[in-house]
Amino acid sequence: MARKKKKMRIKPQPPIDKWGHPSGTRSWWVAAMLVIIGIALAGFATTRKHDIFNDGKVVLSEGQLIQAVTVGGPRKPPPPPPPKSELDLAIQQFLGDQADALTDQGPQDAKKSGETTPNDFCPT
Amino acid sequence: MRAMAESSKPNIPRRRLNLGKLRPWVQTAFLAVWLDPLLLRWHSVPGCVFHCYACPLATVACPIGLMSQFAAMHMWPLMILGVLITVGGIFGTAVCGWACPFGFFQDLLGKIPTPKYSIPSWLGYGRFVTLIGLVLLIPFFFGDEHPLFFCNVCPAGALEAALGQSIYRGQLFIPNTIKLIVTGVVLFLAFFTYRPWCRIFCPLGGIFAIFNRFSLLYLHYNAPKCTECNLCRSRCKYDVKLDQSINNASCIRCMECTNCPAITLTVAGKTPKTPEANPPQPVPGK
Numbered sequence: 001m002a003r004k005k006k007k008m009r010i011k012p013q014p015p016i017d018k019w020g021h022p023s024g025t026r027s028w029w030v031a032a033m034l035v036i037i038g039i040a041l042a043g044f045a046t047t048r049k050h051d052i053f054n055d056g057k058v059v060l061s062e063g064q065l066i067q068a069v070t071v072g073g074p075r076k077p078p079p080p081p082p083p084k085s086e087l088d089l090a091i092q093q094f095l096g097d098q099a100d101a102l103t104d105q106g107p108q109d110a111k112k113s114g115e116t117t118p119n120d121f122c123p124t
Numbered sequence: 125m126r127a128m129a130e131s132s133k134p135n136i137p138r139r140r141l142n143l144g145k146l147r148p149w150v151q152t153a154f155l156a157v158w159l160d161p162l163l164l165r166w167h168s169v170p171g172c173v174f175h176c177y178a179c180p181l182a183t184v185a186c187p188i189g190l191m192s193q194f195a196a197m198h199m200w201p202l203m204i205l206g207v208l209i210t211v212g213g214i215f216g217t218a219v220c221g222w223a224c225p226f227g228f229f230q231d232l233l234g235k236i237p238t239p240k241y242s243i244p245s246w247l248g249y250g251r252f253v254t255l256i257g258l259v260l261l262i263p264f265f266f267g268d269e270h271p272l273f274f275c276n277v278c279p280a281g282a283l284e285a286a287l288g289q290s291i292y293r294g295q296l297f298i299p300n301t302i303k304l305i306v307t308g309v310v311l312f313l314a315f316f317t318y319r320p321w322c323r324i325f326c327p328l329g330g331i332f333a334i335f336n337r338f339s340l341l342y343l344h345y346n347a348p349k350c351t352e353c354n355l356c357r358s359r360c361k362y363d364v365k366l367d368q369s370i371n372n373a374s375c376i377r378c379m380e381c382t383n384c385p386a387i388t389l390t391v392a393g394k395t396p397k398t399p400e401a402n403p404p405q406p407v408p409g410k
Contacts, residue, residue: 028393031340034213042206050199062203063168069193070167070177070185 143379151228158225170204172211173224174328178285180292192274196263212335220329221376226280233314242363248374251330259327279307318361333373340392345370349386356381
């Protein structure tokens, strides 16, 4: 009768590295290097300045830039409107202040009606 | 005499601290830190957890939101990288398991007694897809107005910023459609699997997962102590094969597996004692 072979299960053993430690162990210097690199990066970041629009007018430190980003981001001011034509000036003169009041009311009405944009929630 | 006194000590096994039971308390304590009880508003400091800075209660700024913004501005986020490398180099993904408020929220949802399913491990690569695609490439090439810009799809933004601002301002803020869909999917999945956002999509989890193999704090598997009782695998909610690849990228270091005597939380540089390395000393006089 063929003898029934007992299945031998080999217990998993971690391979031994060249220092004689099981391979699960690790040296502290890799983590220490990472921590030093991280602190050096953060430290260097605190000293650098950002010229936001490359015109020398808005120069922020990294912390100020992050602060600006979290409240809506540094935005370039919109360009001034083109000079009005004579007809536009005449209409404005005719309507008086009512024209400005009407144009200003538009966006406020939109806000009141609850219309939102995606960036209302994550200021970008 | 001293040796004899030591040999006469009863061999009582040392009681192991159940780190898993400690975790909700630590998460609650960290929640109190991130929710700005002192109204500090340190928004110029990048944090190390996933917590939207548009939330009315946010102490520090979300590193992923900031990375997206810096990518849109074509700048290197050096301070954010510095913070993440430092924290990741020390703790690895323990930040996700013990400090992250969005992870804590998912942990609470996971406590709802619904059937829980495991997810294939390859879905973990989704975190790197999110990191490279939505956090770096889309903002870099298309700016922050693109509908797939990370903050425009972030579920933490939907819950913490939109809901938070609605309560804070007393006015209803409705997130955009993509964000609502992503949030709905994540919340739905959270009922049927543990931490779906962290395991499939979270770009911050992806960054910390890279450090899991190098961090100062790590989990050590002591094979000679293993009795193949399968306790570690049964305890792990994230399907990590602890006896084969401990400190895997899927691990969030919840420390539930440290109930098994073969697995210990260790500091790098300190070689854990093994039975082979330290054979029992012969008792003098015998």
